[in-house]
Amino acid sequence: MPGLPKALAPSLAPMGRRTLFQQMARAAAATAVVGAAGPAQPAAATEVDPGSRLRRWVMVVDLRRCDGCAGLGVPPQCSQYCNWGRFVPEGQQWLEVYQRGLAPDAPSDAVGYLPAPCMQCQNAPCVNVCPVGATFHAPEGTVLIDQSRCIGCRLCMAACPYDRRFFNWGEPVQPAQVKETTYNVLTQTPAFRGTVMKCDFCTDRAAAGGLPYCVEACPREAYWFGDLETDVATNGKDVVKLSKLLEENEAFRYKEELGTRPRVYYINGHGEEAPRATAHESAFLKDRLEWPWREINEASA
Numbered sequence: 001m002p003g004l005p006k007a008l009a010p011s012l013a014p015m016g017r018r019t020l021f022q023q024m025a026r027a028a029a030a031t032a033v034v035g036a037a038g039p040a041q042p043a044a045a046t047e048v049d050p051g052s053r054l055r056r057w058v059m060v061v062d063l064r065r066c067d068g069c070a071g072l073g074v075p076p077q078c079s080q081y082c083n084w085g086r087f088v089p090e091g092q093q094w095l096e097v098y099q100r101g102l103a104p105d106a107p108s109d110a111v112g113y114l115p116a117p118c119m120q121c122q123n124a125p126c127v128n129v130c131p132v133g134a135t136f137h138a139p140e141g142t143v144l145i146d147q148s149r150c151i152g153c154r155l156c157m158a159a160c161p162y163d164r165r166f167f168n169w170g171e172p173v174q175p176a177q178v179k180e181t182t183y184n185v186l187t188q189t190p191a192f193r194g195t196v197m198k199c200d201f202c203t204d205r206a207a208a209g210g211l212p213y214c215v216e217a218c219p220r221e222a223y224w225f226g227d228l229e230t231d232v233a234t235n236g237k238d239v240v241k242l243s244k245l246l247e248e249n250e251a252f253r254y255k256e257e258l259g260t261r262p263r264v265y266y267i268n269g270h271g272e273e274a275p276r277a278t279a280h281e282s283a284f285l286k287d288r289l290e291w292p293w294r295e296i297n298e299a300s301a
Contacts, residue, residue, distance in 0.1 A: 055140045056228035057201055057263065059212070060245060061115050064269030065222035068097050068113040068284050071275055072219060075285045078115055081217035082199070083291055089172035089191050090291040094118070094164075094199040095214050097286060102270050110270040111284075115223075117214065118143065118164045118199035119254065119262035126156035126165065135196075141263060142201045146185045152194040161258055165198045173293045176300060211236055220274050 069076045076097040088094055100112040120142050126135045127143060134149035135156050157165045172191035179190045186204040188197055202212035206225070210216075215223040216236055226233025226242040233242040245251070251265040 054229060055206070057120070057140055057142055057203070057206060058226050058228055058233075058242070058265065059117065059120075059201070059215075059263065060224040060226065060233060060242075060251060060265045060267065062222045062224070062249075062267040062269065062273075063112065063114070064267060064271070064273040065220040066097075066113050066115060066269075067111075067220065067271035067274035068099070068286070069219065070111070070284050071271075073283075073285070075288045075290075076113075076115070077217045077219055078214035078223065079286070080289055081213040082117075083289060085213035086187070086200075086202070087174050087178050087189055087191075087293070088291065089166075089168060089174060089197065090293060092166040092197065093289070094166070094197070099284060106270055107272075110272070112270040113284075114254075114266070115214070116162065116164060116254070117264060118201070119162050119260065119264045120201060122261035122263065123259055125159035125161065125260065129155045129159045131155065138203065140203070142203050143198075144185060144200055144203070145188065145196055145198065147188060147192050147195040147197070148183055148185070150192075150195040152196070154196065156196055161255055161260065165196050168193050168195055168197065173291070173297075175293050175296045 074080075079093055079095050079097055082088060082095045083093075086094065095115060095117040098114045098116060100114045102110055102112045106112070122141065124135075124137070124143050127137060130136075131153065132149050132151055134146050134151070136144060136146070138144050152167070154167055157167060168191055171193045174189070174191055181190055183190060183192075184204075186200070188200060191197060202210070205212060211225050211234070212223075215225045215234075218235075221235045221237055224233040224235045224240070224242075224245065226245075228242065231242045233240055233245055245267075246265055249267040251267050253262045253265055256262065
């Protein structure tokens with residue numbers, strides 16, 4: 001496994017290989033405890049106490065602050081922490097950062113980036129075409145996949161206009177401790193061969209009062225995670241009124257014209273509010289993302 005990036009969020013800054021392996025093992029054990037009661041089923045998820053207040057999760061990405069982490073000389077940290085925190089199978093990018101074209105009036109040296117998680121569409125084509133109900137809407141609006149029901153037909157992948165789903169063609173590589181746990185639909189662990197996976201908005205962390213890994217890890221504080229029901233959003237540092245954030249910054253949704261009604265919003269920009277990169281730090285290092293599961297398994301064997 002390559003050395004860990006030099007510029008990481010504080011929680012992983014001093015981490016070496018041994019510490020990383022220990023943290024992964026502890027996380028796997030915690031996953032086993034959560035999954036011990038058995039997999040959460042879509043049918044049960046729809047049975048909600050009428051007196052309880054449901055969340056309506058959304059994500060906002062401020063593209064004015066996002067520079068793809070090129071200015072830090074590290075791979076996109078939102079993608080990297082998603083890989084590490086969700087035990088994403090080797091090679092998959094549930095949250096992928098793309099370089100994108102800019103408007104003609106943008107500065108000549110500007111580079112645009114577009115982080116793309118699952119858009120969690122309210123009118124989700126993937127949900128509409130799944131023949132077995134494996135892809136479904138959770139009560140709080142997010143789109144989840146029950147891999148124990150998935151038959152691998154991949155109709156959902158064909159229907160997704162954002163290309164945000166991934167198929168396990170072979171046996172997914174994950175830490176051995178994770179592979180041994182009881183399946184949990186909220187964490188998508190363990191992963192199975194012949195099934196589809198994707199970003200799930202870290203709904204288990206949100207339910208516990210936490211934030212998705214991408215929001216927590218972003219060194220530019222470009223991600224906001226919010227609730228339309230309470231009209232509040234946070235980037236882990238500041239708390240704002242969600243509707244005001246969207247309205248005052250003319251937030252848009254990617255491919256909104258398709259009528260999918262995504263729950264991911266963007267504030268237009270090209271990283272102009274991120275510190276400028278020096279010449280030797282300006283490279284976009286997405287090709288250096290890590291999936292350290294094989295080495296973890298070898299170290300624990």
